[in-house]
Amino acid sequence: MPGKGNNIEFSELLREDEVHRRVYTDEDLFRRELTHLFQKSWILLGHACQVKDSGDFILGRIGTRSVIIVRGKDRVIRVFENRCMHRGATVCSERKGNTSRFTCPYHNWTYGLDGELAGIPLADDYTDSFDRAAHGLAEVPHVDQYRGFIFASYAPPADLETFLGSARRSFDDLVERSPEQELEIIGTDLRYRVRANWKMVIENLNDALHPLYAHASAFAAIRHLKDREDINPVMRMAASLPPVEMLRKPHSIATQYGHSYVEGLLALGNIRAPRDEHFEILAARHSEEEAERILNGDIHVSLLYPSATINSRMQTIRLIRPLSVNETEVVAYAYRLVGAPDYVARIAAEYVWTSSSAASFVVVDDFEVYERCQETYERGGEDWISVHRSAANDRKGDDGNLHGSGTSEGYIRNQYRVWKEYLERESA
């Protein structure tokens, strides 16, 4: 580990537009990320609609820690570490459900929905030195919501809205597409894993250039078949890829806390939302102008550093979860827009399995390149990884965000600036 004692020598890991391969392979750095980045950031865990009633719970992850997100009898949503305060066994093994208490399978310690240690066998054998009140489930102290999306943190760097910054737009865009501004979860999720560091996945997801090349086989197949009547509408949308130079035209924005998104991709493809039933319902609810604004929000995938991506147009979330320094899991799912026609949710579901299942013909090529990269990072050799693209054209805006072209790697450079800030805090 570069550096003396506990301190990280960042100059050995980061340069202005290069990163050392060790950031993807070093176990010690990974451990520090878990404690000082994942725990001290706001991590997206789900939406309030997933824990609608008292006793409803879902499981989530903060870094590699399993956490329970549960709505208490008092209707408050709390987040607890999924471990018994006795010997540390997990107390909740179902991914979601409803319960009145959490019971450990080992010695039957029982916890209430507010985390309180409600039951303990042989209670008399626990003397005064045992503080029962201190042995409730370990609570993640900060829980907050934005538009119903639940975030948690052990020690956040700022309040949630400040943290999200202009990346709030993705959540606004998603929720406003519902005429009731309410969501429901669609069924289960799709999960898949890759033998690569979590940052590799995060760094790819606002990369507007790679699809032309990495996904060439997928696009060739769609283009060849796009005129078939029976083609899935999601595929048809992907059929027209602009020439590579045009990909610079969209506008990439990277925020203070590491998030990023690209504006203007739809304009590039001349894609406008049709005046269909969804439009009519929104127009009746608000106005035609407002319906136009909502349905044509030109924002593609938004990256929430370090935990998730949001595709608001498809109501799709992908949670990026580190499993180890060189293994990462993606959990993909989508929400139904309450009040919107059924076909909207079907399109969202189709988008999820087309673009985000283990058998997705786009995911396979992404994971192939991640694994090829991780492979060389681990085997040594050339140490520095280029993140130079469009460095000369990036500019800091008045809004405090970093602005660049659609193909800029500025959002990656920005992520490492933020990464350093999180890890520096612990070295200080």
Place this chain on the structure above:
Amino acid sequence: MSTVRDRVEAFLYEEAQLLDDRRFRDWLALFLPDGYYWVPSSPEQQDREDGFSIINEDQAGMLIRIERLEHPAAYTEQPMRRTCRSVSNIVVLEETGSLVRVRSKLVLHDYRVCDFATDEARVFCGTQFHDLQKQDDSFAIASRRFDLISSEASLPVISTPF
């Protein structure tokens, strides 16, 4: 004189062999024009319209998958994986007129020889349900459902049909 079960068994072996041989277009030709191939995300799913799927493909979808596999820039196929499919526990559940409903088990091993750390064998298995339409001495596939036992787990990626 072969029974329906005998003919179904031969058919399922032929399907597995075509896939192991990577004769994907010949495999696709086994399907009816409105046939589909479905790998649900959970064994509880009753309906393709309900929730997500790992694979949910009709003719167009299967054809896109196959065209991609044949493309020179399909890097996941270089070097390609070798597969070995074993079909067993074949039971004819129902026979109504020209329709035959079959349940079987599929175990699929795959292996990719390359110089990566991900050079490893993988196993996928589960229960398949075929809805077959009798055609001459053989069948056409109206639908094939494959319930992976690991459908809800964190899966490694897969590019070919199971």
